[in-house]
Amino acid sequence: MSEEDYEEDGEMNGKKFLYVNRRGPYGTVYALESLEVVLIGAAFEQDVSLAFMDDGVYQLKKGQNTDGMGMKNFSPTYRALEMYDVEKLFVSKESMDERGLTTEDLIVDVEVIDNAAMADLMEDAEVVLSF
Amino acid sequence: MKFGIQVNEGPYQHQAADSAYNFAKAAIDAGHEIFRIFFYHDGVNNGTRLTTPPQDDRNIVKRWSELAADHNVDLVICVAAAQRRGICDADESKRNGKDADNLAEGFRISGLGQLIEAGIESDRLLVFGD
Numbered sequence: 001m002s003e004e005d006y007e008e009d010g011e012m013n014g015k016k017f018l019y020v021n022r023r024g025p026y027g028t029v030y031a032l033e034s035l036e037v038v039l040i041g042a043a044f045e046q047d048v049s050l051a052f053m054d055d056g057v058y059q060l061k062k063g064q065n066t067d068g069m070g071m072k073n074f075s076p077t078y079r080a081l082e083m084y085d086v087e088k089l090f091v092s093k094e095s096m097d098e099r100g101l102t103t104e105d106l107i108v109d110v111e112v113i114d115n116a117a118m119a120d121l122m123e124d125a126e127v128v129l130s131f
Numbered sequence: 132m133k134f135g136i137q138v139n140e141g142p143y144q145h146q147a148a149d150s151a152y153n154f155a156k157a158a159i160d161a162g163h164e165i166f167r168i169f170f171y172h173d174g175v176n177n178g179t180r181l182t183t184p185p186q187d188d189r190n191i192v193k194r195w196s197e198l199a200a201d202h203n204v205d206l207v208i209c210v211a212a213a214q215r216r217g218i219c220d221a222d223e224s225k226r227n228g229k230d231a232d233n234l235a236e237g238f239r240i241s242g243l244g245q246l247i248e249a250g251i252e253s254d255r256l257l258v259f260g261d
Contacts, residue, residue: 033212037171041243130260
């Protein structure tokens with residue numbers, strides 16, 4: 001079944017998808033390829049949330065500069081997420097605190113939640129994709 | 132129960148491919164259904180037929196192909212991840228002007244929508260990786 005068929009047949013469940021981002025933006029390809037899943041997945045009009053924890057909070061850090069790395073700076077893409085109706089972004093308070101980050105340091109609006117609330121978020125999700 | 136499986140790591144380098152295979156096999160043996168196995172990140176390397184492990188080691192790629200043949204399991208390689216890592220079938224090879232292809236039997240190359248669909252259609256989606 002193609003993605004187009006899927007939209008036309010009107011049988012979307014509207015499942016709760018949670019993407020858990022745990023790694024820094026560079027150094028490994030997980031963050032970039034996770035973002036690619038989120039963007040493609042947006043076409044399926046599911047109930048999508050993104051969680052950022054551990055070094056994953058660095059994905060949202062302002063002022064990234066990849067000159068000299070030979071890699072594309074993909075951080076502006078996080079700003080485009082709301083155009084894809086991906087608007088629920090959660091970051092771990094503990095992970096932010098450990099790294100000396102505040103929401104002022106981030107390129108997008110997020111909801112800061114503690115790890116207990118993060119656990120509830122995962123419990124509540126129906127599909128958890130971990131990157 | 133209907134399971135979807137995502138494999139995020141390459142064979143031999145990481146246990147994920149073995150764990151995913153063992154899980155899929157056990158689930159099928161217990162009467163469950165595997166809706167799809169989706170290979171992402173370096174997991175796409177599970178789908179190269181050019182792999183040649185030592186004879187006294189398991190052949191991870193062949194094992195997947197046999198799983199597909201024996202139980203009609205849908206093995207899907209992510210096209211975007213595969214293009215980065217040089218995994219392609221004859222069509223992809225031709226389309227991108229390459230001189231060879233290497234996709235193993237029982238696998239097919241498709242888009243990330245297949246992963247999302249697996250999440251929607253399966254009762255549980257399991258992610259194998261770090």
